Amino acid sequence: MALTESMVLDALRVVEDPDLHRDIVSLGFVQDVVIDGGKVSFTVQLTTPACPVKDILEAEARAAVEGIAGVTEVDLTMTAQVRERPNPADTLPNxxxxxxxxxxxxxxxxxxxxxxxxxxxxxxxxxxxxxxxxxxxxxxxxxxxxxxxxxxxxxxxxxxxxxxxxxxxxxxxxxxxxxxxxxxxxxxxxxxxxxxxxxxxxxxxxxxxxxxxxxxxxxxxxxxxxxxxxxxxxxxxxxxxxxxxxxxxxxxxxxxxxxxxxxxxxxxxxxxxxxxxxxxxxxxxxxxxxxxxxxxxxxxxxxxxxxxxxxxxxxxxxxxxxxxxxxxxxxxxxxxxxxxxxxxxxxxxxxxxxxxxxxxxxxxxxx
Ligand SMILES: Nc1ncnc2c1ncn2[C@@H]1O[C@H](COP(=O)(O)OP(=O)(O)OP(=O)(O)O)[C@@H](O)[C@H]1O
Ligand SMILES: [Mg+2]
CATH class of the missing domain: 3.40.50.300 (P-loop containing nucleotide triphosphate hydrolases)
Incomplete structure (x- = not known):
């Protein structure tokens, strides 16, 4: 059976952000899923480059995708974009x-x-x-x-x-x-x-x-x-x-x-x-x-x-x-x-x- 994006996302739902108590898929952290034969590339975008559990999340995400039948290679990129504080439409919008x-x-x-x-x-x-x-x-x-x-x-x-x-x-x-x-x-x-x-x-x-x-x-x-x-x-x-x-x-x-x-x-x-x-x-x-x-x-x-x-x-x-x-x-x-x-x-x-x-x-x- 050919790999699909939804198979990848479903597998990644087991990876939970320990602070937000939600999985990384529903938090919108998983991006740019590309499937090429048995190779799966994707990005996980965290909410801060200083995330203390970055390595754990990376290892869990990699293992989850490697566990899908038919996957031969995983190319995972970890990035971060700091979220805006509430009501940023103030004097310091940037x-x-x-x-x-x-x-x-x-x-x-x-x-x-x-x-x-x-x-x-x-x-x-x-x-x-x-x-x-x-x-x-x-x-x-x-x-x-x-x-x-x-x-x-x-x-x-x-x-x-x-x-x-x-x-x-x-x-x-x-x-x-x-x-x-x-x-x-x-x-x-x-x-x-x-x-x-x-x-x-x-x-x-x-x-x-x-x-x-x-x-x-x-x-x-x-x-x-x-x-x-x-x-x-x-x-x-x-x-x-x-x-x-x-x-x-x-x-x-x-x-x-x-x-x-x-x-x-x-x-x-x-x-x-x-x-x-x-x-x-x-x-x-x-x-x-x-x-x-x-x-x-x-x-x-x-x-x-x-x-x-x-x-x-x-x-x-x-x-x-x-x-x-x-x-x-x-x-x-x-x-x-x-x-x-x-x-x-x-x-x-x-x-x-x-x-x-x-x-x-x-x-x-x-x-
Ligand atoms: N962990 C530490 N070990 C040793 N010295 C320290 C440590 N933390 C701060 N100091 C020293 O204690 C003094 C007071 O520190 P600092 O100026 O950062 O305090 P502050 O709370 O900003 O003071 P203020 O209320 O006056 O603004 C400084 O001389 C600083 O170098
Ligand atoms: Mg001071």
């Missing part, structure tokens, strides 16, 4: 996903995480932008070795500074050395809005936004200006940090921004003998995530190299790409991309029930 990085307490590692997650996503082939919304203490220029660079403008828009394949914008690029603005509330909102909308971002898969700590004007403006895909919360295992992180998550939910999950930073240190030592005694990121009912995205170890490399403008993802901190950031980037896909697809196509979506909370919680 940016598919916007993900903010927030914390309750200061100094927990938001900026470090944002830079390294941006590098990790770019290394997976995503088009990535990084906006420094910390107008009080912009740290992205220092952490990326771009201090002192001054952006050009074109068609009345600012051209972002590029480094590590990432397009970056920060108030730090626009200020003279050591100049510190004296902020009043409405100015913060106006500046954040400009850094977002007056910049020529071009086509981006992910725009990561590094926020100042807390629940002030910057996060409020951001969430009100554009529909964010969601926010990730960074915390350290101090109870103070975890408790304020909880109120930060509550604020975003009130602003109708999904909380994509919790990243734990500086919880444990790798000892010279390879053992992990917990450094602080407080509430861990996993515990906080469980309390908030959101995914736990992973833990980044306390590593002096993280701090050192960041101070000299080279993120740990570049300085020590094989180390445990870089490995953690790579893993977390995959988890963030995965949760962002779940939000985009579930809101976009109502394919996933809220129960399935890893307890992402789309409803504003009562204040």
């Amino acid at each position: 940016v598919r996903q916007i993900i903010a990085v927030a914390s309750g307490k200061g100094g927990v590692g938001k900026s470090t995480a944002t830079v390294n997650l941006a590098v990790a996503l770019a290394e997976q082939g995503a088009r990535v932008g990084l906006m420094d919304a910390d107008v009080y203490g912009p740290s992205i220029p220092m952490m990326t070795g771009t201090n002192g660079q001054y952006p050009l403008t074109q068609d009345s828009k600012i051209i972002p500074i590029e480094r590590f394949g990432i397009k970056m914008m920060s108030l730090g690029f626009l200020l003279q050395d050591g100049q510190a603005p004296m902020w009043r509330g409405p100015m913060v909102a106006g500046t954040v809005k400009q850094l977002l909308t007056d910049v020529k971002w071009g086509q981006l898969d992910y725009l990561l936004v590094d926020l100042p700590p807390g629940t002030g004007d910057a996060p409020m403006t951001l969430a009100q200006q554009v529909p964010l895909t969601g926010v990730v919360i960074v915390t350290t295992p101090h109870n103070v940090a975890a408790n304020i992180a909880g109120s930060c998550a509550a604020l975003f939910r009130r602003l109708n921004t999904p909380v994509l999950g919790v990243i734990e930073n500086m919880a444990a240190m790798v000892l010279p003998n390879g053992e992990m030592m917990r450094v602080f005694a407080g509430k861990g990121g996993d515990e906080l995530a469980a309390e908030l009912g959101v995914p736990y995205l992973g833990s980044v170890p306390l590593d002096p190299e993280v701090s050192y490399s960041s101070d000299v403008g080279e993120p740990i993802m570049k300085a020590h790409p094989e180390g445990s901190a870089a490995e953690a950031f790579r893993f977390i980037a995959g988890e963030v991309a995965r949760q962002a896909s779940v939000v985009a697809i579930s809101r976009d196509q109502s394919l996933v029930s809220s129960e399935d979506s890893g307890s992402l909370n789309f409803e504003p919680t009562p204040s």
Whole structure:
């Protein structure tokens, strides 16, 4: 019996996306099926190039088609197209996903995480932008070795500074050395809005936004200006940090921004003998995530190299790409991309029930 496209599609229905709980055929991931005698060629298009289960899906899809009687050769191409966040018809229509990085307490590692997650996503082939919304203490220029660079403008828009394949914008690029603005509330909102909308971002898969700590004007403006895909919360295992992180998550939910999950930073240190030592005694990121009912995205170890490399403008993802901190950031980037896909697809196509979506909370919680 001759092979047909429907035989191929039927066989592929056994391959299920573990996050969306649907098979890859009904999700529309299978494309360009071509049958030539016993040879079957097809493409599987995932929702992010940073998909952590890419290899598993590839192996399952290949095995499913190889199992069809009469198939002698399988030519499978894996691609990815990042889905648009809900309501992209806003001021940034060419940016598919916007993900903010927030914390309750200061100094927990938001900026470090944002830079390294941006590098990790770019290394997976995503088009990535990084906006420094910390107008009080912009740290992205220092952490990326771009201090002192001054952006050009074109068609009345600012051209972002590029480094590590990432397009970056920060108030730090626009200020003279050591100049510190004296902020009043409405100015913060106006500046954040400009850094977002007056910049020529071009086509981006992910725009990561590094926020100042807390629940002030910057996060409020951001969430009100554009529909964010969601926010990730960074915390350290101090109870103070975890408790304020909880109120930060509550604020975003009130602003109708999904909380994509919790990243734990500086919880444990790798000892010279390879053992992990917990450094602080407080509430861990996993515990906080469980309390908030959101995914736990992973833990980044306390590593002096993280701090050192960041101070000299080279993120740990570049300085020590094989180390445990870089490995953690790579893993977390995959988890963030995965949760962002779940939000985009579930809101976009109502394919996933809220129960399935890893307890992402789309409803504003009562204040
Ligand atoms: N995993 C880590 N190991 C060691 N040092 C770290 C780690 N993560 C962050 N740091 C260091 O901790 C300090 C604070 O980090 P960072 O500036 O990223 O925090 P932040 O939350 O953005 O702070 P702020 O609230 O001021 O914006 C920096 O010196 C940074 O290099
Ligand atoms: Mg910061």
